[in-house]
Amino acid sequence: MTEKLLSLANLDPWLARLRERGSVYAPGTDQAGEVALREWPQPEPLVLDYKNFREPPKAFFLPRNQTLLYFRDGKTVELNSAVPETFLFGIRPCDARALALLDRVFLDGDQNDPYYARLREKTTVIALACAQAMPSCFCASVGSGPGDGSGADLLAVALESGLLFRAGSGKGEGLLAEAADLLAEATPAAKREAAERIQGVTAQLTPVPTADSALRLRGSYDSPLWGTAGQKCLGCGTCSFLCPTCHCFDITDEPDRRVRTWDCCAYPQFTLHASGHNPRPTPKERWRQRLMHKFRYAVENFGVPFCAGCGRCIRNCPVSMDLRTVLKELGA
Amino acid sequence: MAESRQLEAQLRETAEKLLREKNVSLFVGYEKASLPFRTTPLLLTKTEEAPRLVWNPFCNANLSVYLPRLFLAPADARAAKAAPAPPRVGVVLKGCDSRAVAVLLQEKQVRRENLVLVGIHCPGIVDRRKAEKALGEHQALGAGEDGGGNIRVVVEDGTESTLRREDVLADACLECRSPAPALHDILLGAPGEAARTGTARPGTARTRTAEFESRPLEARWAGFQEVIARCIRCNACRQACPLCYCKTCIFEQNRPRWIGPGTDPSDLALYHLIRAFHLAGRCTECGACERACPMGIDVRLLARKLSAEVEDLYGYRPGESVEATPVLSSFALDDPQDFVTEP
Amino acid sequence: MPSEWEPRILAFLCNWCSYAGADLAGVSRIQYPPNLRIIRVPCSGRINPFFLLRGLQNGADGVLVSGCHPGDCHYISGNLAARRKFALLKELMKYAGLEPERVQFTWVSASEGGRFAAIAEKVIGQIRKLGPNKKLVKSHG
Numbered sequence: 052m053t054e055k056l057l058s059l060a061n062l063d064p065w066l067a068r069l070r071e072r073g074s075v076y077a078p079g080t081d082q083a084g085e086v087a088l089r090e091w092p093q094p095e096p097l098v099l100d101y102k103n104f105r106e107p108p109k110a111f112f113l114p115r116n117q118t119l120l121y122f123r124d125g126k127t128v129e130l131n132s133a134v135p136e137t138f139l140f141g142i143r144p145c146d147a148r149a150l151a152l153l154d155r156v157f158l159d160g161d162q163n164d165p166y167y168a169r170l171r172e173k174t175t176v177i178a179l180a181c182a183q184a185m186p187s188c189f190c191a192s193v194g195s196g197p198g199d200g201s202g203a204d205l206l207a208v209a210l211e212s213g214l215l216f217r218a219g220s221g222k223g224e225g226l227l228a229e230a231a232d233l234l235a236e237a238t239p240a241a242k243r244e245a246a247e248r249i250q251g252v253t254a255q256l257t258p259v260p261t262a263d264s265a266l267r268l269r270g271s272y273d274s275p276l277w278g279t280a281g282q283k284c285l286g287c288g289t290c291s292f293l294c295p296t297c298h299c300f301d302i303t304d305e306p307d308r309r310v311r312t313w314d315c316c317a318y319p320q321f322t323l324h325a326s327g328h329n330p331r332p333t334p335k336e337r338w339r340q341r342l343m344h345k346f347r348y349a350v351e352n353f354g355v356p357f358c359a360g361c362g363r364c365i366r367n368c369p370v371s372m373d374l375r376t377v378l379k380e381l382g383a
Numbered sequence: 384m385a386e387s388r389q390l391e392a393q394l395r396e397t398a399e400k401l402l403r404e405k406n407v408s409l410f411v412g413y414e415k416a417s418l419p420f421r422t423t424p425l426l427l428t429k430t431e432e433a434p435r436l437v438w439n440p441f442c443n444a445n446l447s448v449y450l451p452r453l454f455l456a457p458a459d460a461r462a463a464k465a466a467p468a469p470p471r472v473g474v475v476l477k478g479c480d481s482r483a484v485a486v487l488l489q490e491k492q493v494r495r496e497n498l499v500l501v502g503i504h505c506p507g508i509v510d511r512r513k514a515e516k517a518l519g520e521h522q523a524l525g526a527g528e529d530g531g532g533n534i535r536v537v538v539e540d541g542t543e544s545t546l547r548r549e550d551v552l553a554d555a556c557l558e559c560r561s562p563a564p565a566l567h568d569i570l571l572g573a574p575g576e577a578a579r580t581g582t583a584r585p586g587t588a589r590t591r592t593a594e595f596e597s598r599p600l601e602a603r604w605a606g607f608q609e610v611i612a613r614c615i616r617c618n619a620c621r622q623a624c625p626l627c628y629c630k631t632c633i634f635e636q637n638r639p640r641w642i643g644p645g646t647d648p649s650d651l652a653l654y655h656l657i658r659a660f661h662l663a664g665r666c667t668e669c670g671a672c673e674r675a676c677p678m679g680i681d682v683r684l685l686a687r688k689l690s691a692e693v694e695d696l697y698g699y700r701p702g703e704s705v706e707a708t709p710v711l712s713s714f715a716l717d718d719p720q721d722f723v724t725e726p
Numbered sequence: 727m728p729s730e731w732e733p734r735i736l737a738f739l740c741n742w743c744s745y746a747g748a749d750l751a752g753v754s755r756i757q758y759p760p761n762l763r764i765i766r767v768p769c770s771g772r773i774n775p776f777f778l779l780r781g782l783q784n785g786a787d788g789v790l791v792s793g794c795h796p797g798d799c800h801y802i803s804g805n806l807a808a809r810r811k812f813a814l815l816k817e818l819m820k821y822a823g824l825e826p827e828r829v830q831f832t833w834v835s836a837s838e839g840g841r842f843a844a845i846a847e848k849v850i851g852q853i854r855k856l857g858p859n860k861k862l863v864k865s866h867g
Contacts, residue, residue: 082609083613083679084516085679100520102522105677105678105679106615106678115615115616115645115646116643116645116646116647183520183522183539185522186417186418186419186522186523186524187417187418255539279426282426282449283423283424283426285448285619285622285623285675286622287617287618287619287621287622287623287675288617288618288619288622289617289619289675289677291617292615292616292617292677293615293617293677301644303640303643303644303645305643310643310645310647312616312643312644312645312646313615313616313645314644315617318618318635319635320635320637363677365417365418366418367677369444369619369622369623369671369674369675370423370424370444371416371417371418371421371422371423372423373416373417373418373423375417376417
């Protein structure tokens with residue numbers, strides 16, 4: 052695993068070099084005054100000390116509105132698969148880890164998803180370790196952490212004087228090799244500073260008892276707590292749509308094309324059968340499904356909870372439901 | 384504010400009494416949430432849980448959203464036999480929320496005889512996004528109200544800071560014209576609190592609408608597109624709205640499918656136009672949709688215009704009277720028709 | 727757009743007055759441009775404003791709705807209820823930046839064949855001047 056130092060003065064030249072190969076997206080302030088991944092360069096300077104983006108970067112890999120096929124002249128013509136080279140700089144470790152989780156669904160199974168695979172292959176992910184935790188963050192409780200590099204090609208840690216890069220994949224190693232003239236060797240002091248910074252953020256996190264979730268949730272299918280949660284849930288789908296690991300989709304046919312869009316288990320129609328029967332008829336069953344999928348079924352199928360601990364569902368729920376509270380109550 | 388504390392105590396007492404005397408079997412209020420600047424709905428059934436109820440400037444959800452689903456008609460005769468009797472429900476309502484209940488009553492979605500409406504004179508509530516933005520890089524660990532009605536915040540390093548109330552009040556509250564619950568069985572608090580703290584700016588909605596309207600046609604279209612561009616079609620605005628109670632929404636019907644479920648620009652525009660139009664003459668301007676939007680979109684852009692039109696053309700304000708015929712279910716022979724081609 | 731572009735306009739006509747009015751224009755051999763695609767509906771009150779938006783999304787360049795004159799509705803008041811909906815819809819569309827001429831409402835009775843042809847000509851002319859609908863139409867292909 053290669054580690055290199057990039058001085059802050061060299062950051063822009065490095066991004067400019069990536070820009071020659073494809074689109075670069077980096078953290079900047081959007082029209083609403085929020086920090087988001089924006090096409091680089093922008094007139095406004097890069098932001099490095101943001102907490103996290105409002106949206107996870109999953110739309111880069113699972114577009115909200117993705118044309119799969121065009122129907123032409125009565126024949127099915129596959130979509131032109133040209134995908135531009137893209138670099139994402141500055142996504143937070145939880146969101147990068149979410150990509151590693153999505154890979155298990157879309158790449159590691161018996162059936163690879165070519166659309167996802169293409170976008171994943173052509174997109175280089177450069178994660179940036181967190182400088183600050185939010186009260187809604189719980190990445191360390193789901194096997195990740197503010198310095199987790201899984202899912203990223205490169206992990207950067209912002210230090211006083213620059214960025215410490217750690218390669219996480221062959222692609223990342225390649226990037227570091229290409230930029231050798233801009234980089235310096237990582238000194239032990241820099242490595243120590245990086246470790247301390249990450250430790251500092253980890254210490255800000257409040258642990259959530261989820262490690263043994265699969266085991267515990269197995270016995271709680273009929274818990275009355277699901278009813279309590281279901282009574283409050285509005286079924287709006289915000290939690291899923293902003294979740295970096297939620298990946299359910301719907302496919303609809305337009306007159307001339309087949310389109311894939313996001314879908315969500317909080318909606319009644321998600322499980323509605325053609326007969327009119329709905330196996331998850333009320334918010335109670337739907338809410339249970341979402342939590343069970345993430346913390347029990349995923350653990351049983353993949354060995355890890357399908358949650359990156361980013362806390363977006365908690366921050367954005369219109370009725371402020373908190374899955375950490377429910378997990379705790381179920382464990383009690 | 385001391386007043387909030389006092390109101391909170393009265394509210395708990397009221398709920399406890401209603402439950403104890405079996406006037407209601409369910410009481411819907413707010414409780415503390417896990418993050419600052421928020422509360423979460425509390426559906427109470429036990430008297431001993433009444434102390435969990437809170438009343439503060441973070442009580443943002445419109446609780447009437449929970450009512451229609453409690454009174455859903457059984458699907459058929461067999462279901463009707465098995466269905467339990469509809470509950471008697473107590474519910475905490477701000478001014479705008481009580482108008483929403485009035486519309487639900489007008490539209491026969493809830494049963495008046497099963498409701499105990501606990502109205503609270505509303506001093507306006509905080510938009511958590513504004514509060515979070517006002518703190519900049521700081522992070523709130525806790526928040527409350529100070530003696531002057533401003534918002535006191537404890538940030539990550541333990542220091543305290545104060546946010547001015549008018550800087551963080553929700554847009555709908557800044558635009559609010561009737562903070563007092565018109566419809567209620569029990570009324571808590573005193574009127575005029577909003578006016579006293581100097582935050583009521585009832586003309587704001589009109590001013591915003593007039594500003595948008597003064598732009599040329601193409602600029603309005605560009606402005607509308609810019610507002611909805613961030614929409615992810617998650618449905619939070621629809622679900623947070625107490626008046627979007629249709630069992631199957633037009634956006635979900637798929638035989639035929641009316642509009643695509645994705646974010647195609649044409650589908651986005653239709654979603655927002657139709658959602659606004661379905662609420663024409665019904666929207667009580669509570670702003671729950673706007674606060675629910677995870678993308679921070681001004682989802683009331685079109686609704687504000689329609690409210691103004693309904694009032695100007697037909698002199699109607701939704702939710703002011705349960706007895707009135709809904710504005711789009713009625714007509715007058717001399718309704719304006721300048722819009723008609725060659726009338 | 728190529729010069730041979732012709733506006734395609736959806737016309738929702740009520741069964742009792744306007745459809746008969748259009749029919750009369752036909753049997754009286756009154757000429758008007760052939761750009762209307764007529765859909766007969768029971769009453770202008772039956773028209774959900776969504777039909778009009780959906781028509782524009784599906785490629786119509788404009789929509790014309792016509793019902794009985796106020797007071798003459800076969801169902802007594804369908805057109806009066808419709809009038810409120812359409813007034814608001816038109817305001818809403820204008821506000822959102824859509825050309826108000828794209829969606830038009832009018833009243834034509836069963837005896838007004840000439841009036842129907844004149845209005846059709848006027849509406850078609852206005853929409854022809856606006857050019858193709860690009861704002862709400864869903865791009866196909």
